[in-house]
Amino acid sequence: MSHDTATETASNSIAFENVTKVYDDGTEAVTDVSFSVSSGETATLVGPSGCGKTTTMKMVNALVEPTTGTVSVDETPVSEYDPIELRRKVGYVIQDIGLFKHMTIEENVGIVPDIVGWSDDRIENRVTELLELVRLDDDVRTKYPQELSGGQQQRVGVARALAAEPEVMLMDEPFGALDPITREQLQNEFLDIQAGLDVTIVFVTHDIDEALKMGDKVAVLQDGELIQYDPPAELLRNPNNAFVESFLGEDRQLAQLQTVAVREVMGPANEAPTNDGGTPLSPDDTLRLAVQNWLRSETDVVPVVEDGTVVGSLSEVHIRSIFDGRSRAIEENHV
Amino acid sequence: MVSLVETVEWMGANSDVLVRQSIQHLSIALTALVIGIVLWVPTGVLVRNNERVSQVLLGASGIVLTIPSLALLPLLIPFFGIGEAPAIVALVLYSALPIMRNTVVGIAETDGAMKEAGRGLGLTDRQLLVRVQLPMAYPVIMAGIRQATVLLIAITTVAAYFGAGGLGRSIFAGIRLANADQIIGATIVLSALAIVLDYGLATTVRLLPNSEVIDT
Numbered sequence: 001m002s003h004d005t006a007t008e009t010a011s012n013s014i015a016f017e018n019v020t021k022v023y024d025d026g027t028e029a030v031t032d033v034s035f036s037v038s039s040g041e042t043a044t045l046v047g048p049s050g051c052g053k054t055t056t057m058k059m060v061n062a063l064v065e066p067t068t069g070t071v072s073v074d075e076t077p078v079s080e081y082d083p084i085e086l087r088r089k090v091g092y093v094i095q096d097i098g099l100f101k102h103m104t105i106e107e108n109v110g111i112v113p114d115i116v117g118w119s120d121d122r123i124e125n126r127v128t129e130l131l132e133l134v135r136l137d138d139d140v141r142t143k144y145p146q147e148l149s150g151g152q153q154q155r156v157g158v159a160r161a162l163a164a165e166p167e168v169m170l171m172d173e174p175f176g177a178l179d180p181i182t183r184e185q186l187q188n189e190f191l192d193i194q195a196g197l198d199v200t201i202v203f204v205t206h207d208i209d210e211a212l213k214m215g216d217k218v219a220v221l222q223d224g225e226l227i228q229y230d231p232p233a234e235l236l237r238n239p240n241n242a243f244v245e246s247f248l249g250e251d252r253q254l255a256q257l258q259t260v261a262v263r264e265v266m267g268p269a270n271e272a273p274t275n276d277g278g279t280p281l282s283p284d285d286t287l288r289l290a291v292q293n294w295l296r297s298e299t300d301v302v303p304v305v306e307d308g309t310v311v312g313s314l315s316e317v318h319i320r321s322i323f324d325g326r327s328r329a330i331e332e333n334h335v
Numbered sequence: 336m337v338s339l340v341e342t343v344e345w346m347g348a349n350s351d352v353l354v355r356q357s358i359q360h361l362s363i364a365l366t367a368l369v370i371g372i373v374l375w376v377p378t379g380v381l382v383r384n385n386e387r388v389s390q391v392l393l394g395a396s397g398i399v400l401t402i403p404s405l406a407l408l409p410l411l412i413p414f415f416g417i418g419e420a421p422a423i424v425a426l427v428l429y430s431a432l433p434i435m436r437n438t439v440v441g442i443a444e445t446d447g448a449m450k451e452a453g454r455g456l457g458l459t460d461r462q463l464l465v466r467v468q469l470p471m472a473y474p475v476i477m478a479g480i481r482q483a484t485v486l487l488i489a490i491t492t493v494a495a496y497f498g499a500g501g502l503g504r505s506i507f508a509g510i511r512l513a514n515a516d517q518i519i520g521a522t523i524v525l526s527a528l529a530i531v532l533d534y535g536l537a538t539t540v541r542l543l544p545n546s547e548v549i550d551t
Contacts, residue, residue, distance in 0.1 A: 061455060087457030098452025102470045102543070111466070112456050160456070170455070 012036040012075065013168060013200035014043075014060055019069030021055055021224075029055040031224040032069070037217070039167075042194065042201040043229075044215030046208055047247075052224040053204045057170050060202055061090045073168060088112055091161030091169035091199070095176045097153050099145035105131075105156050106141040112164040130159040133193055151182040158190065162197070171203045175210070187213060208247055212236070212255055220244050233259040237322070253323065257288035260322050262304055266312035272303035273313075280305035281314060287322065290314055345516035346523070352505065353524050360501035361528065363419055363494065364487040367426030371483060375431050376476060379438025380464070389439050396431035404429070404493040412497065422494035429490055430483040437479025441472025474540050478549040481536045488529040502528075 015036040021029045030052040037043040045053040058064040059071045062083040071078045078086065099108050107114075109130055110123040118126070131138055134155040145153055154174060161169055175183040175190075187210065194201065205211050211218045212232040219229045220243075228240040236256035239245040248255065263283035279293050281304045294302050294314065304312035346353060382389040399407075404425060411421035445468045453463045469476075495503025502521045509517030537548045 063455060084457050084459055087455060090457075092452065092455030094448065094452055094455065096448035096451070098446070098448035098450075100449055100453070100467055101446070111458075115458065115462055157452075160452075 013039040013041075013073065014202065015070075015072040015075075016056070016059075017070045017072075019056070019059065019066045019071055021052070021059065021064060022067045029224055030059075030066075033221075033224075033226045034069075035219055035226060035229045037200055037202065039200055040198050041216040042203055042214060043217045043219055044203045044205060044211035045219045045221060046205055046211035047221035049206065050223075051221040053206075053219075053221050054172055055224075056221070057172060057202050057204050060168065060170055061087045061092060063087075088116055088164060089166050089168070091164075091166040093154075093157050093161045093169065093171040093174045095173040097145075097150075097157045097177075099153055099156055099160070101145055104142050104144060105136075105148070108145065108156055109141075109159045109163055111160065116164060126163060127159075130162060133162070134159045135189060149182075150178055151186060154178065154186060158193075162199075167199060169199050169201045171201060173205055174203075176205070176207075183210075190214070208249060209255065212259065220247060222247075233322075254288065256322060257291055257319075258286050260287040261285065262287060262290050262312070262314060265318045265321050266304050266314050267301075267318055269304075269310045269312050271301060271313040271315070272310050273299050273301055280310075282306060283311060287319060291319060294319065342516045342519045342523070345514075346520040349505075349517075349520070353502070353521065356500060356502045356504055356521070357524055357528060359499075360488070360491055360503075360525070363422055363499055363501055364426065364484070364491045367423045367487055367491075368430060368480070368484055370423070371427050371430030371434055371487075372480060374427065375434035376438050379435040379476075380442065380469075383439055383442045393432065393436055393439065396428075396435060399428045400432045404490045405496070408494060408497045417498040419494075419499045421497065422491065422499035425494070426487045426490060429486060433479040433482040433486065434476070435479075437475050437482075438472065441475030441479075442468045444475070445471045470543075473543065474547060474549050477536060477540045481533050484532050484536060485529045488525065488532065492525065 016033050019033045020031055023029060033052075033056060035043070045056055047053050055064055059066050059078065060073060062078050062081065065079075073081070073086065073090070099105075100111070103111070106124075106127050109127045110118075113123045113126055127141060128138060131141060136152060136155050136159070140148065140152070140156075145156065148156065154177075157174065161171075175186050178186065191214065203211075203214050205214070212235070215232060217229060217231050218235050220227045220235070220240075222243055228235060228244050230238075233256065235244070236248060236252055236259060239248055239252075245252070261283065262281050262285045265287065266283065279297070279302075281290050281293055281302055283304050283306050290302070294316070301313050301315045303310050304314055378392065379389075382392060407425050407428070408421055411424055415421040415424055442464070449467055449471070450463065453467050458466065491499070491501050492503035492506060495501050496507055502525045505521035506518055506525075509515070509521065540548045
């Protein structure tokens with residue numbers, strides 16, 4: 001099971017090549033889809049109901065078999081794996097969570113380590129580690145799923161999926177059934193958690209904001225076809241067609257601000273006002289926050305400060321610069 | 336005239352007979368129940384994914400249940416003789432429907448999300464069955480077993496008519512002698528047995544974490 005880490009880091013962890021899925025009843029769920037996810041990246045699959053996103057995801061852990069084309073995990077076609085072995089090294093989180101009601105949280109989290117034969121001690125330590133990771137009190141380990149809130153249950157769901165140290169995680173609308181506040185909290189925490197892990201993630205959602213927020217790359221699907229596969233900023237800047245544009249929504253520009261860091265567009269430090277120009281920005285702030293500060297500021301230029309030193313300046317011109325080229329691209333596409 | 340005092344007096348005077356017949360009664364009914372569980376739970380597990388076979392088996396066991404025991408028992412005598420053997424065979428057949436049906440239904444009704452998660456996490460069909468579906472189905476299967484228990488205790492009474500022992504002897508004797516105390520006395524003991532067994536089996540479900548007793 002050991003892999004050469006040197007080749008792994010450079011490889012595509014997951015790859016789809018001309019994958020088509022036709023169900024027995026003749027429904028073509030996925031049509032000629034090709035894309036790949038680099039090791040350690042998160043790809044979000046987004047689209048309206050019935051666009052084939054879940055079917056696409058399920059081909060990664062052999063829950064669905066492609067009709068034609070090849071899906072590969074770690075450069076090996078899924079068809080060459082034993083499906084059970086493959087699923088044990090691919091974490092799986094679903095919207096309905098599916099915790100085992102007759103098992104304690106500890107038993108739920110430890111089920112995959114248990115069936116692959118870890119020792120009791122090792123499982124116990126792993127559970128402790130995971131509960132801490134998903135920010136649950138250690139005393140939940142002896143509780144049953146029904147005694148936990150929906151948000152806590154999905155934390156357990158994530159911990160269970162991570163238990164056997166998977167290299168790949170599949171998440172099917174994991175936060176979809178939660179209330180908006182809990183959802184946002186879990187999204188943020190999950191981004192934190194994921195930053196500390198070397199795991200490749202396929203994340204299915206119907207919520208474009210979630211897709212843009214969680215994904216290093218976003219795959220927009222419509223009627224089983226992959227319409228566009230790009231990083232969030234690129235997707236917002238250059239939507240491929242009218243469908244993607246409308247799917248991104250009316251507030252696309254605001255969403256776009258969210259995807260860009262101040263560092264990427266700021267001007268030179270010597271343009272920053274020497275007097276107190278309002279709340280200083282950090283270069284890692286999003287442009288969305290920057291706009292808010294800029295609107296509140298009394299000056300036209302806001303200083304960008306890192307470790308107490310002014311490292312740049314931000315004005316309307318810099319903010320607008322991210323939209324340059326966008327209008328041009330749209331026009332080209334519409335002609 | 337029937338009076339409860341006289342019935343209790345009769346029960347006191349014949350307690351040795353009642354105890355002996357209760358033991359016989361339980362021995363017949365519980366032997367059949369154990370064989371029924373050993374036979375029908377695994378059968379239910381085996382046919383769980385084959386709808387046609389399970390429909391046929393459940394249909395057949397439903398038909399068996401509609402045959403009156405007074406008719407089924409004499410039909411078995413040519414094959415199994417007189418006494419406990421034909422009684423136990425008949426009782427095992429009668430237990431098929433409640434036990435097998437509840438096994439099939441209990442497994443089929445395991446929460447879809449749990450099945451999906453289990454499969455996605457890499458549990459084999461067998462692991463999913465043993466670790467998830469059977470524990471989840473346990474209360475439903477137990478409800479079927481309890482139903483079968485009460486049914487078998489009742490039907491065992493009739494078996495006394497065809498040479499098997501049990502409390503049926505006192506009841507049939509009471510009918511022949513027109514002794515109401517004897518009939519009612521034996522019936523009280525019979526009901527008590529059924530209630531105690533049913534309660535005991537329900538308790539085994541209550542002891543499990545997060546399992547609710549399903550009323551039958």
